[in-house]
Amino acid sequence: MRNLETKTLAEIGADLPVPSYDRDRVRTGIVHFGVGGFHRAHQAMYVDALMNRGTAMDWGITGVGVLPQDRRMHEVMSAQDCLYTLVVKHPDGRLEPRVVGSLVEYLFAPDDPEAVLRRLVDPATRIVSLTITEGGYHVNQVTGEFDADDPHIQADLRPGALPSTTFGFVTEALARRRDAGTDPFVVMSCDNIQGNGEVAHKMIGAFARLKDPGLADWLEEHVVFPSSMVDRITPVTTDADRALLAEQFDVQDGWPVVCEPFTQWVLEDRFPHGRPPWEEVGVQVVPDVEPYELMKLRLLNASHQAMCYLGYLSGYRYAHEVCADPLFTGFLLGYMDEEGTPSLAPVPGVDLDAYKRQLVERFANAEIRDTLARLCAESSDRIPKWLLPVVRHQLATGGEIRRSALVVASWARYAEGVDEEGEPIDVVDRRRDAVTARAAQQREDPLAFLRDRDLFGDLAEDARFTTEYLAALESLHAHGAHATLERWETA
Numbered sequence: 323m324r325n326l327e328t329k330t331l332a333e334i335g336a337d338l339p340v341p342s343y344d345r346d347r348v349r350t351g352i353v354h355f356g357v358g359g360f361h362r363a364h365q366a367m368y369v370d371a372l373m374n375r376g377t378a379m380d381w382g383i384t385g386v387g388v389l390p391q392d393r394r395m396h397e398v399m400s401a402q403d404c405l406y407t408l409v410v411k412h413p414d415g416r417l418e419p420r421v422v423g424s425l426v427e428y429l430f431a432p433d434d435p436e437a438v439l440r441r442l443v444d445p446a447t448r449i450v451s452l453t454i455t456e457g458g459y460h461v462n463q464v465t466g467e468f469d470a471d472d473p474h475i476q477a478d479l480r481p482g483a484l485p486s487t488t489f490g491f492v493t494e495a496l497a498r499r500r501d502a503g504t505d506p507f508v509v510m511s512c513d514n515i516q517g518n519g520e521v522a523h524k525m526i527g528a529f530a531r532l533k534d535p536g537l538a539d540w541l542e543e544h545v546v547f548p549s550s551m552v553d554r555i556t557p558v559t560t561d562a563d564r565a566l567l568a569e570q571f572d573v574q575d576g577w578p579v580v581c582e583p584f585t586q587w588v589l590e591d592r593f594p595h596g597r598p599p600w601e602e603v604g605v606q607v608v609p610d611v612e613p614y615e616l617m618k619l620r621l622l623n624a625s626h627q628a629m630c631y632l633g634y635l636s637g638y639r640y641a642h643e644v645c646a647d648p649l650f651t652g653f654l655l656g657y658m659d660e661e662g663t664p665s666l667a668p669v670p671g672v673d674l675d676a677y678k679r680q681l682v683e684r685f686a687n688a689e690i691r692d693t694l695a696r697l698c699a700e701s702s703d704r705i706p707k708w709l710l711p712v713v714r715h716q717l718a719t720g721g722e723i724r725r726s727a728l729v730v731a732s733w734a735r736y737a738e739g740v741d742e743e744g745e746p747i748d749v750v751d752r753r754r755d756a757v758t759a760r761a762a763q764q765r766e767d768p769l770a771f772l773r774d775r776d777l778f779g780d781l782a783e784d785a786r787f788t789t790e791y792l793a794a795l796e797s798l799h800a801h802g803a804h805a806t807l808e809r810w811e812t813a
Contacts, residue, residue, distance in 0.1 A: 323568060323573075323574045324491070324572055324573055324574060324699055325401075325402075325574045326402045326405050326406070326407065326421065326573055326574060326575045326576075327401070327402050327403050327405065327731045328345070328403045328405070331405070332423065333760035335573070337539075337571055338407075338419045338420060338421065338571055338573070339419075339421065340420070340421040340423070341370065341373065341374065341419040341421065341423035341532070343373045343374060343376070343379065343423070344376050345423050345426065345721070345800050347379050348373065348379050348380075348423075348424070348426050349379065349380045349382055349429060349446060349448065350382045350383065350384045350426060350441065350444070350446060350447060350776055351380050351381035351382060351446060351448055351449065351583050351598075352369070352381055352382070352383045352447070352448075352449045352450070352451055353385075353438075353442055353447050353450050353451075353507075354366075354383050354385050354451045354452070354453070355388065355450070355451070355452050355453075355454055355491070355492075355563045356385050356387075356452060356453040356454040356455070356458070356488075356490045356568070356810060357385035357386070357392075357395055357399075357425070357428065357453075357739055358395075358453060359556045359558065359559060359579045359580075360453055360512075360552075360554065360556045360559075361385075361451075361453045361767045362406060362408065362422065362425070362579045363408060363554050363556040363579045363580075363581040363585075364512070364513060364554050364556070364585065364587065365451060365453075365512060365552075365587075366383055366422055367408055367422060367424075367426045367427050368382055368423040368587065368598075368600055368603050368604075368605060369381055369382075369383060369598060370422045370423060370424040371603040372598050372599065372600070372602065372603055372610065375602065377409055377598075377599060377602070377813070378598040378599065378786060379628065379797045380446070381424075381449075381597075381598040382425075382426040382427075383392070383424050383426065383427075384425075384426065384427040384428070384429060384441050384447075385399065385425055385427070385428040385429070386403075386429050386431055386441075386490070386491070387428070387429070387430050387431060387439050387694070387779070388431045388432070388433070388486065388487060388488055390401075392430060393430055393432075394577075394693075395427075395428065395649060395716060396428050396430035396433075397417060397576075398576035398577040399425070399428035399577075400428065401575060401576060402477040402575070403495065404423075404425045404426055404427060404428055405421055405422070405423055405425075406421070406422055406575060406577060406578060407421055407422075407567055407571075407573060407578040407579070407784075408421075408422050408424070408449060408578070408579050408581065409563070409566075409567060409570050409578055409579065409581070410581055410582070410583050411580055411581070411582065411583075411687070411689035411690055412457075412583055412687075412689065413683075413686075413688070413689060415689055417566070417570065418583075419567065419573075419578075425764065426517075427441075428578045429441065430484070431485075431491065432488070435484050435485060435486070435491070436484075438491055439491065439494060439495055439498065441500055442491060442492075442495030442498075442507070443463060443474075443495050443498045443502070443504070445504050445505070445540055447507055448507050448508065448593075448595045448597075449507055449508050449510055449597065450495075450507045450508070450509050450598055451509075451510040451512055452509070452510070452511045452512060452513060452522065453487065453512050453513055453676045454488050454512060454513060454702065454727075455513060455700065455703065456513060456515055456703035456704060457700060457702075457703040457752050458488060458513070459513070459515065459521055459522065459525045459607070460472060460489075461521065462523060462527060462650060462776070463702070463703075463707075463751070463776055463786075464778075464779045465720060466773055467528070468524070468525050468528035469531060470528075470529070472487075474487050475489065475490075475529070478490030478529075478533075478796070479529075479532050479533055481778075482627050483693075484509065489525070489526055489529045490529075492509065492526055493526065493529060493530045493534075493537065493541075493677035494568075496530075496537065496540075496541060496545060497505075497534065497537050500537065500540050500544075504636055506541075506544050506545045506546075506593055506594070507545075507595070508545075508547070508548065508593050508594070508595065509522055509523075509526065509540055509546070509548070510547075510548055510550065510794070511547070511550065512550055512552045514552070514618075514623055514704075514707075514708075516615055516616060516621060516707060516711070517549055517612065517615070518549050518550060518615070519547040519549030519550070519590060519592075519611075520549065521557050522547050523545075526541070526547075526596060526700055527541055527542060537611045538626055541648070541734065544789070546592050546593070546594060546679060547592075548589065548590040548591070548592040548593065549590045549611040549612070549615065550586070550587065550588065550589045550590065550611060550615075551586070551614040551615040551617075551618050552586070552587050552589040553584070553585065553586040553587070553622065553675050554582060554583050554584060554586070554620055554694055554736075554748075555581065555582045555684060555685075555687075555690055556580070556581045556678045557580060557581075557690055557691060557692040557693065557696060558584075558693070558696055559577060559578060559579060559580060560691075563578055563580050563695045564576070564578060566731070567679055568672075570721065571681035573677075579595070580690070581690075582684055582690050583683065583685055584635045584680075584684055585604075586592045586606070586618075587600070587604075587605045587606065588605075588606040588608055588611050588614040588615070589605055589606065589607050589608070589611070590607075590608065590609070591608065591609065594751060607776045608670075609647065612667075613666070613667050613668065613669040613670065614669060614672070616666055616667070617666055617667075617672065617674070617677070618666055618670045618707065619707065619708050619711075620662045620666060620709075620711065621658050621663070621666075621674075621677065621678060621681060621710050622681055622710040622754050623704070624662055624708040624709045624712060624729075624791040625654050625657060625658060625662070625685075625703070626641075626683060626685075626697045627697070627705060627708060627709055627729055627733070628653065628654055628657050628709075628725065628729045629641065629644045629645075629650060629653075629654060629685070629695035629697070629705060630694045630698045631698060631729070631732035631733050631735070632650070632653075632729070632803045632804075633650065633734040633803075634694045634695070634698060634736060634741070634747070634805075634808055635715070635732065635735060635736060635742055635798070635802070636742075636802075636803045636804040637741075637743075637804075638694060639693060639695070640688075640691055640692060640693060640694065641685050641686075641690070641692040641693075641694065641697065642685065642686050642687060642688040642690065642692070644685070644694070645686035646683045647784075649804070649807055649808060649811060650807070651682055651686075652811055653725065653807055653810070653811055654682060654685075655678060655682065655809070656725055657725040657729075658725065659678070659683070660721075660722045660725070661712055661716055661722050661723065661725055661726050662712055662727075663678075663719050664715070664716065664719070664722075665711065665712045665715040665716065665721075682767060689726040691716070695748070695750070695779060697748040697752045698736060698749075698750070699751065700751055700752065701733055701737075701751055701752065701757070702752060702753040702756075702757060702777060703752065705729075705730065706777055706778075708780070709726055709729060709730070710778070712726055713727075713730075713781070713787065717784060717786060717787060721789060723730075723786070724810065724813075725788060725810065726750075727787060727790035727791045727793075727794055728790075728794040728806070728807075728810055730740075730772070730794075731791050731794035731800060732794070732803065734760075734761055734764060734771035734795060734804075735761075735774070735795065735798045735799070736749070737749055737758055737760075737761035737771065738758070738761045738762065739752075739758055739761070740765075742802050749794055756776075757771070757774070757777075760773070760774055764795065765799070767786065768792050768795055768796070769782050769791075769792070770787060772788065772791060773804065781787055794806065794810075
């Protein structure tokens with residue numbers, strides 16, 4: 323068995339594509355916080371594609387992990403010289419692997435925070451990119467303001483504190499660059515948040531103002547935060563994925579990445595200090611990302627929520643199983659056509675009808691084996707950003723809301739933590755205690771879940787929405803998820 327590392331690349335390259343460039347010539351130009359499957363299937367892949375064309379050699383990526391669970395990624399990347407295998411899984415079962423080499427360094431911040439700061443302060447670092455999940459921005463879901471209550475954020479706000487969070491590292495590095503007279507880096511969010519650049523700007527700016535008002539003023543004048551829309555279904559890597567790579571290609575990779583064939587990146591062109599020529603490898607570089615990001619958030623991401631709770635409660639465990647059920651595909655297309663799409667402005671160059679049909683085809687890719695548990699996770703960060711804006715738009719315009727109300731009710735039912743067979747559900751959510759406590763009350767108080775103002779604002783006071791929501795929740799309790807869906811689609 324061939325372990326994936328620099329000294330085995332030539333041998334591995336006889337059987338699958340490997341970097342065609344000399345990785346010793348690559349220099350860091352991007353520091354990325356949150357190196358997980360998606361970053362490695364997406365941004366790092368695009369940079370690698372450029373390097374294979376002989377360009378962007380000064381745009382190598384240094385990955386940074388700040389969370390305790392990132393230690394495992396540090397261990398694997400260190401053992402493999404930061405190489406990893408990206409395996410595209412086609413619907414017909416064909417595997418398309420390639421070794422990616424654009425990640426050239428991985429730093430585990432808890433072990434050596436100063437090493438991270440040195441890399442961030444280095445003038446060669448011109449972009450700091452983020453995939454820190456929706457919750458990593460510390461946004462109060464109702465007010466939209468910065469929530470500084472997290473104890474790690476509080477620790478980083480103390481005078482003289484060595485940073486431990488992404489926001490702490492970014493602001494400390496910017497302060498050091500300012501003091502040294504070095505141009506600031508661009509902060510590029512790649513998370514699934516509407517207006518992710520502006521959100522990153524607002525939240526990091528708010529953190530900086532609490533830390534150092536003078537730095538916050540400088541940041542407002544000098545630091546740029548472009549927005550982006552990113553899209554590629556990238557499920558969690560499993561032991562079966564590792565075994566398949568070893569069996570079919572004789573490559574031992576501690577953490578390969580699997581993904582679907584589809585990939586899209588729409589990027590706002592605001593990079594005063596330069597950027598890789600991403601448009602040469604298919605990135606759409608545009609002046610305004612918003613129409614594309616709303617399309618993705620309200621159609622793809624919201625449809626994931628529309629399928630995951632109802633699907634899980636119906637006994638399914640994978641997205642492709644849900645999409646093999648015509649009842650569910652009809653529900654998803656109904657949501658997209660009648661609720662999601664009316665909330666969108668025109669999207670330049672996109673046929674929305676074709677896009678929606680393609681989404682269902684992508685969800686149905688059985689080779690990806692995208693788990694519903696993954697889609698159900700961190701709902702407190704997802705539903706308010708992806709689905710509730712659709713609800714509010716439809717309420718304001720008199721549009722259809724029945725399917726969205728059922729989705730919210732299905733989340734409330736899922737959050738009870740027990741499925742329809744009496745088996746426990748592992749509710750993964752940073753607000754787990756709060757959401758499960760409210761879900762536990764809803765048999766006696768059916769609006770208990772919806773009264774969480776930190777998630778829903780005043781939605782519990784909207785009679786049109788609560789009428790649909792209560793009917794859905796009652797049916798879920800009385801008849802189950804699949805029967806409720808049948809009732810909804812035949813009403």
